[in-house]
Amino acid sequence: METPRAAGRYRIERLLGSGGFAAVWLGHDAQLDAPVAIKILADHWAQRTDLRERFVQEARLLRSVDSHRLVQVFDIGELPDGRPYFVMSYADKGTLDELLAAGPLPLNDALNLAREIAHGVAALHAHGIVHRDIKPSNVLIRSTDGADRIMIADLGIARTDDRLSSLTLPAGSPGYMAPEQTQIDGAPDRRSDVYGLGALTYHMLTGRPPSENRRLPSEVQPTIPHNIDAVVQRALEPERERRWASAADFAQALSQTLGKVDTDPLPHTRPVPKRPRRRRRLLWTAGGAVAALVLATGGTVWMVTKDDEPAPGASAPKKEHGASMGDPGGRWLRTDRGIPPQYRRLIVRAGTWCEVRGLSPALIAAMLKAESNFDPYLSDPKADEYGIARWTPSVLMHWQPGGSNNPAPRPADITPELSIPAMGRFLCSLGRQIQNVPGDPALNLAGVYRTSVDSVKKARGVPPAYKPYAQKVDQYLKDYRPN
Structure with a gap:
């Protein structure tokens, strides 16, 4: 492919990428002293009037939507050989596809980015445009003001509302295209983009696009709560009538799950030196207009704007009284049984993590009493168990914020603020697998915590070797339950 020297006033420096339809080049705007991306129609299609019009239409559609979540088009023109081109924002950080090559994103990063992308797609829909090719390589990443933003790109096969009823041929990308997009005259509409958003979110959460016989996200990554399964699965419904009605509804559903997902960074009792292993971490700026997602793969700060106005009929996630107030009135726990008051809020939070x-x-408090007598400094190197909940670091790694994308915590890092909420995540995820096991469901949960799901299933309850432990938990449970 011959490198053109310039496109209008823009100097062309190097090829960024190419496909069968067009190539994208890195250019430089000398007047503004700024890098730009220049998309040029492939020379073997330049004589096709219909493809030229489709190419120019892509630029017009992008230009018509005023959203920072979409690639912005600044200029349009023709090369001396007649090939059309248009000039757009340069994504200096590459694509989401490149980011996902390293594996799944941390839970809160994936959900927030999915919500940002959904808002971008909703902006397209508000202008009567259906994208039809939502996939990681069409989500670009650009640094701006010291942070990174996503930009949706490539409207090459997009359709406007006035053309949705016309004959459509199969179009899209395998793994991300809705079933109706695989059919001749399948009449894809906005709900086809919802499917694409669901597939993209699934990929960010699990590290792979969904297949026909896909597993639930939580079955691939145990740290994913089941309410997120429900949101993603609804977006991926084969029948479009059963999907979220719009990208905005999908974004709002993600927002509601975010209210129920722990987004705290891994807590430290003291400053910890950086480790050579690269990791992703999350930081929220509480109460600000912006939430900053910190991905330490390169020290990236993601700027994620707060939600737009809630969708009609949507409500903000409810806060448990006990979780937000520390249970001062004894709604969840007895106040006269010696439960350390500094841990009550964490205990209520873990015990109400899910249904x-x-x-x-009361179960969380009883287990903490049985495990350590509420000793936050417990250290048992022989058993490799530490802290108030007697976590083994290599196990706790999977239930900490960010899951196994973060390294296993050091014993000194296993604080009550980390340990106790992790118990809630653990019991919520694995507890669902023993709901049909006979016996006391609370003691069965305690048995899973000390052994495994398989052991409790095989014993049809608490394994005999752990009966004394379960008896202690049962006694404390009776003490801590409110009257």
């Missing part, structure tokens, strides 16, 4: 039979703040 699983047997799970309660």
